[in-house]
Amino acid sequence: MAKLSDRTANALVLAAVVSGFLLLMGIGLAGIVVMERNLRFTELVAHTYEVQDAISEYRVLNERMETARRGYLLSANPRFSTVFEQMTTLAPAALQRIGDLTQDSPAQQARFARAKALAQDQISLAKASVANRQASAADFAEDRVVDDTRALRDLSQEMAKDEAAKLVQRNRERINSVEQLIVLVALGGLLTLGIAVGSLWVIWRYTRDLTRSRDELGRLNENLEDEVAARTVELSRANEEIQRFAYIVSHDLRSPLVNVMGFTSELEAAAKPLGALVERVETEAPELLHPDAKLAVTSDLPESLRFIRASTQKMDRLINAILRLSREGRRVLTPQRVDLNVLFATVVSSVKHRADELGVEIEIAPHLPVVVSDRLALEQIFSNLVENALKYLKPGRPGRIEIRAQPRGERVIVEVADNGRGIDPKDHSRIFDLFRRSGAQDQPGEGIGLAHARTLGYRLGATVTVDSTLDEGATFRVSLPASLTLEASAA
Amino acid sequence: MNDSRHVTIVMIEDDEGHARLIERNIRRAGIMNEIRHFADGGSALKYLHNDVNGPALNGPALVLLDLNLPDMSGTDILADIKSNEKLRRTPVVVLTTTDDKVEIQRCYDLGCNVYITKPVNYESFADAIRQLGLFLSVIQVPEPEAKA
Numbered sequence: 001m002a003k004l005s006d007r008t009a010n011a012l013v014l015a016a017v018v019s020g021f022l023l024l025m026g027i028g029l030a031g032i033v034v035m036e037r038n039l040r041f042t043e044l045v046a047h048t049y050e051v052q053d054a055i056s057e058y059r060v061l062n063e064r065m066e067t068a069r070r071g072y073l074l075s076a077n078p079r080f081s082t083v084f085e086q087m088t089t090l091a092p093a094a095l096q097r098i099g100d101l102t103q104d105s106p107a108q109q110a111r112f113a114r115a116k117a118l119a120q121d122q123i124s125l126a127k128a129s130v131a132n133r134q135a136s137a138a139d140f141a142e143d144r145v146v147d148d149t150r151a152l153r154d155l156s157q158e159m160a161k162d163e164a165a166k167l168v169q170r171n172r173e174r175i176n177s178v179e180q181l182i183v184l185v186a187l188g189g190l191l192t193l194g195i196a197v198g199s200l201w202v203i204w205r206y207t208r209d210l211t212r213s214r215d216e217l218g219r220l221n222e223n224l225e226d227e228v229a230a231r232t233v234e235l236s237r238a239n240e241e242i243q244r245f246a247y248i249v250s251h252d253l254r255s256p257l258v259n260v261m262g263f264t265s266e267l268e269a270a271a272k273p274l275g276a277l278v279e280r281v282e283t284e285a286p287e288l289l290h291p292d293a294k295l296a297v298t299s300d301l302p303e304s305l306r307f308i309r310a311s312t313q314k315m316d317r318l319i320n321a322i323l324r325l326s327r328e329g330r331r332v333l334t335p336q337r338v339d340l341n342v343l344f345a346t347v348v349s350s351v352k353h354r355a356d357e358l359g360v361e362i363e364i365a366p367h368l369p370v371v372v373s374d375r376l377a378l379e380q381i382f383s384n385l386v387e388n389a390l391k392y393l394k395p396g397r398p399g400r401i402e403i404r405a406q407p408r409g410e411r412v413i414v415e416v417a418d419n420g421r422g423i424d425p426k427d428h429s430r431i432f433d434l435f436r437r438s439g440a441q442d443q444p445g446e447g448i449g450l451a452h453a454r455t456l457g458y459r460l461g462a463t464v465t466v467d468s469t470l471d472e473g474a475t476f477r478v479s480l481p482a483s484l485t486l487e488a489s490a491a
Numbered sequence: 492m493n494d495s496r497h498v499t500i501v502m503i504e505d506d507e508g509h510a511r512l513i514e515r516n517i518r519r520a521g522i523m524n525e526i527r528h529f530a531d532g533g534s535a536l537k538y539l540h541n542d543v544n545g546p547a548l549n550g551p552a553l554v555l556l557d558l559n560l561p562d563m564s565g566t567d568i569l570a571d572i573k574s575n576e577k578l579r580r581t582p583v584v585v586l587t588t589t590d591d592k593v594e595i596q597r598c599y600d601l602g603c604n605v606y607i608t609k610p611v612n613y614e615s616f617a618d619a620i621r622q623l624g625l626f627l628s629v630i631q632v633p634e635p636e637a638k639a
């Protein structure tokens with residue numbers, strides 16, 4: 001299965017959420033529209049009921065009027081005549097109400113017009129028949145009122161039927177619209193469900209990919225740690241070998257040196273009586289003394305011996321330096337809590353006298369961190385750096401040395417910055433080599449301090465670097481682990 | 492009390508030059524005892540154990556021992572001497588170039604009597620040997636077990 005890219009996954013999820021919301025809004029709007037339509041249908045249905053009501057009322061009144069007329073015509077009872085009189089006003093009013101209510105339907109209006117005309121004719125005829133009865137006996141032979149009444153009865157029935165049909169239709173429409181709403185909501189629900197399932201699927205896949213990459217990363221990291229550990233072991237073995245080598249070499253070089261120096265001294269001692277002899281011969285029997293012999297004893301021999309002695313002494317110093325380095329490299333490290341404030345106070349106090357003589361100001365930044373490391377090694381490293389800063393001042397510029405340190409992640413960066421004569425950038429890597437120095441060789445030293453600092457630093461898992469331009473001072477930076485673990489530097 | 496003049500000085504030193512310088516300076520200190528020089532551990536051990544004039548069978552001796560030998564480590568010789576019934580009372584002066592703390596401790600643990608680091612500077616070296624010579628002139632060395 002192809003992996004989802006971050007962007008695709010994000011876009012998909014966003015699209016799903018947006019379309020889900022749009023869909024919900026659509027369903028809501030459709031619902032409102034359908035509800036409104038439904039409301040309208042309901043109103044229409046109610047209206048139809050009202051019309052039906054009006055029609056039946058008129059029909060009742062119409063029947064009562066005819067019944068009263070008939071009763072009066074038969075009995076000539078004035079009670080009937082009173083009812084009849086009432087009905088002749090009530091029935092047209094009821095008819096008129098039908099006309100008012102059915103103004104929206106042309107077919108009903110046409111029927112209403114016909115009914116109205118019929119009713120006028122009916123009532124005027126009926127009134128005439130009643131008036132006639134007051135004068136004479138009942139005569140049904142030619143009663144047209146009955147015809148009119150019948151016609152009105154049929155007409156009103158037709159109107160009622162029309163309304164009933166309308167009622168059925170409007171009810172059906174109302175039901176249809178409700179059904180549409182139900183279908184719409186169901187469809188919307190299904191779509192929302194689909195979108196929800198889709199986005200869940202996308203999120204699930206994305207999360208699974210993320211988990212997988214995280215696991216992968218963790219595995220790589222673990223491998224890396226193993227690799228680093230293996231490399232560290234290898235390096236410390238190599239380092240150990242070099243230390244042993246240095247020790248053996250320097251040690252074995254020392255033995256012949258003892259001989260060279262020893263026999264040189266013996267030679268010097270032997271040269272003394274020889275010189276005395278030459279002097280005696282010169283005064284007592286000058287003819288015996290060859291000028292070459294005199295030159296050899298008084299000048300060549302002492303000069304040669306002087307050179308041999310100077311060289312062997314230098315060689316002795318170098319061998320001692322290597323020995324000290326190798327011994328320092330073999331020393332067992334003991335990590336302990338080291339307060340850099342205290343450490344630098346010690347380092348600075350040991351050079352205070354010289355700094356005062358040279359007029360150098362040394363400033364230690366306040367609140368230096370505490371590290372866990374080998375105290376002696378740290379002291380040695382920072383002593384070397386501070387001593388160098390004191391040694392290589394820029395003539396004519398008051399010396400100033402700043403010491404600062406700050407934690408950075410799991411490391412602590414310590415800086416020893418001076419405003420001295422600086423180091424040419426082309427010498428920046430050279431100065432860390434054994435016996436190599438930079439700039440004017442006007443200070444005593446064998447070129448050991450920085451090599452020593454760097455070698456010690458490696459044992460502590462620290463790096464020593466320099467940042468400097470000629471004449472502008474130098475900043476030596478030591479990046480050391482805040483907490484030294486011995487397996488990391490098992491040298 | 493024996494006469495220290497009979498004590499043989501057994502010098503185990505692979506470097507001929509060192510041996511010569513040591514001998515010269517011992518002589519200059521006025522020590523006239525016999526000095527037997529061995530340049531390797533094997534022949535030195537053979538002498539110590541088996542020679543008729545060796546300390547195991549005869550006459551008292553004092554061992555000047557260098558730790559860096561071609562065929563074996565000086566500490567092995569020291570351990571051999573100090574674990575041997577007949578030789579263990581023989582004084583051993585370790586005279587070597589090593590000034591390693593651990594090495595010094597180890598030698599004393601093994602029973603060395605004196606440990607001296609050869610100074611590289613010849614004046615100091617000569618001084619040290621002459622002082623050792625003075626020390627040898629007053630030191631008491633026990634008779635071998637066989638005679639005691």
